[in-house]
Amino acid sequence: MADFFLQALSLVSSPSVLLLILIGVLFGIVGGSIPGFTVTMAILVVFPFTFAMDPVSGVALMVGVFVGGYSGGIVSGVMLGIPGTPSSITTVYDGYPMAQRGEPGRALGIGVAASFIGTLISVAVLVYFGPLIAHFSMQFRPWEITALILFALTLVAGLSQGALLKGLLAAALGLLITTVGYDRNSNLRFDFGFPFLDAGFEMLPVMIGIFAFSQLMGNLEDLRDESRVAGQKVDTNVSIPYRRIAQDMAGQKVNTLRSSLIGSLVGALPGTGGTVANFVSYDQAKKFSRHPERFGTGTPDGIVASEASNSAVAGGAFVPTLALGIPGDLPMAIMMGVLILHGITPGPLMFEQNPVLVGAIYASLLIGAVIMVLCQLFLVRWFAKISLIPQQILVPVVLMLCAIGSYALNNNLFDVWVLFGFGVVGYLLWKARVPLTPLILGVVLGNNLERQLFRALELDSSWLTFLTRPLSALFLALALASVIFSLYQNRKIERHRREAAASHDA
Template sequence: MILTGILSVLTLKTLLMILGGTIVGIIVGSVPGLTVTMGVALFLPITFGMSPVEGLSLLMALYIGGTSGGLISAILLKIPGTPASIATTFDGAPMAARGEAGRALGIGIVFSFIGGMLSLVVLFTLSPFLADVALQFGPFEYFSIALFSLTLVAGLSGNSLLRGTIAAVLGVSVALVGMAPITGFPRLTFGISELDAGISLLPALIGLFAISQVLDYAEGDTDGAVSAEELKRHPIRGFGLSLQETLGQTWNALRSSAIGVAIGILPGLGAAVCNIIAYGAARKASKTPEKFGTGIIDGIVASESSNNASTGGAMVPLMTLGIPGDNTTAILLAGFMIHGITPGPLLFDNDAVLVYGIFTALVVANVAMLGALFFGLPFFVKVLAVPRNILLPVIVSLCVIGAYAINNRMFDVWTMLAFGLVGYAMKKARLPTTPLLLGFILAPIIETNLRRGLQKSQDSFLPFLTEPISGTILVMTLIVVIYTLWAQLGLRRHKRAQPVAEARRREA
């Protein structure tokens, strides 16, 4: 059955569809506002007339390609193509600004492939066990893990924890707009009916990172982001990194991939969360955390390993339990149902050939992604040499199209522009935008599961502490907060003592 499943994918027609789907996915992922979910949903009707293996292979290829494609605009334009590539901008864009765009893209491509393949190994070997673990997570555990994720604000706040905290609180406040979870009571809508559903993540993301960056670029005097001469000084050789550098990132890639798989398995979190968490974990584990954000390969490795690893993680509950791990796998579930296939525990027994065909399609799609991005490297880098008076209007047009296409309403375009002004003002005030986005993403998860947990426990907070998994995570959260505050106080004492010590040395 394994051999039959593999051979069912290794036909010319299926391989061409996987290659084409991967390329289309990369294009969709690289355009701000055009999400992976949107790309898979658009191609879902096309699979009606295909065989199950062909149709699902095409959808899997779009999923893999779309998740990876976000690194292109994240590195070249400092604009994440998808929420999964937010953290890639932190170090990818500074490398591109130094003329090392090809190297940054190469690093991202290689570790996107590594993260994706590691997650597939987990999917192939540990799916039933991991699905059982994921079933142990209820509202108490989801609340605790989301609260723990908020501690990453310290690592994403730069030199000022206060500024990062202010930005995170602003993000949480924005997330409160709209209908309250569970009760459905409208909050902070001010009579505007469009706000009843809350503020969508993608228009906010495009505004914070794309429009604010366009406004920032528009202030510059140069015609191009990077001169052609600067690009020539850093020619692309292979993927831009040596074997020694690759091996040096082994632990970072393994840790980040594990985070991606773990977050991907838990329904409702997804790649938008895991890439930021993996970046924060890499920064905390680094011996030189001050270099993060200046163009260090560790940051790109962490982000791209984790977001691509989340694809395999999200497939675990889908294949073994029939539960989608994120929005895109919800569309993939519809793809299964269209062909009369019901994912779940019996899928591995009743349709093993299809299961192994899907596994093979995922592997082939990752290889196709590696090849497509590698051969496109020289063309991607040329974007940096395009004059800004041509490039910026194109970016804004794509952003408007992407924001409008999410829900087909102009309100999302105005939301995008408003967040663009907010992001621009935050840059001028030296407030980091990433903690705002982190608070915006995590606040609904925290609030929803807090309410569910309190309903389940009849308004008692005790189970949040007494449940083993939840209690352990909350203790870890407390330890991290205490350690962060202690480290910040120690850093302030060190800075205050430096002038005194320098004066004493001069006197001596």
């Protein structure tokens, strides 16, 4: 392992790749700093620019965006009281009050330091557990992989904010989208007589349309936060008190380690991501604190818990993506798309067939974390100004970049129409409160699910084999359990909601 990691480090340390990581980190921080832009949006915008690159350069750029994006949300959270990304919501609870009492530099410095340590710990988790899981999954056959993908989809749908049925339907729609065009036996499906549908839909325009377009339209609809910012004078002349931050972090060793491990663990679970890790870590920090009453008033404990956990998601989310070929969250689904477009299939064989690329991901995460700290500490006042960009300016620019990226995929205007077509679909689903994450994961995993399912049936035509093989049966049981648990949880939420409404009326 040491040999291929050193080889990967030499590739990543080349000036061109280091420059790409720097660009990625800067763009990720900028994307995370703008309220409503999100890490996923930043990754989707950069995605098309990786097509002409070699795999190491493309992955290094995307990892840079990933690391920068998760740390960028702290800027608008601290300076404006508006989380730049959903994964930095709890940062606002203590970061904004600390800034309001005249210590914005301290709040930002604590957050950046916690993000850096969280990323380092998550890389250690990835390096240790990734190969172990990959080695274990080497015994997976088509039956186990099919059942694992179904479990991942049901788990993601079950975590869709109480909308289990909508989540399952969204996942099914994502799988249906991948069936357009020729199947593995060269049979044409769902082309409706249109020649341009023979090749099916490209993954990138579909993902950008479903998520980015709907997100941008939603941002234009809701400009209340922006109007609040417009009438608020924000002091961007921030200075970082390095000595005070070092003292704060010295008393946060246990909190930082616990929050980083929570972020890594939650990141490794399909369909969770930084937002879930954020709330879980903040809750645990409050429960273990000697002074829980200080949370929400500007305590360093809350900022550390929030930022260490959401940055630690990065390494944790790579574990199932690389080892099993199952994206841990939405940004990981896009990262998996980068690898697939470069002809690399994530999964257990990746550690044997592409060890240098795996090592490049490790090295890019480490280098990206160092660059992130330096950029945040030296350029924070500029990032604070960027967070004030109005949505009316931002949305057209991002849409234009998305359209150019989709066209550049195949130099095909049809891909641009696919982007806008699925953008309308995504926007309508968003309006109907249908979760989009299961849909996008269905698009990413659909081809692999079909391939593994048919391979399993070719080897043994009996469907009972899925139940007689222990691991396959286990994953199917877990899928069923996730649906049942979600139904129970939804009923519990509805009961509490009715009781609250009844007490309010009384």
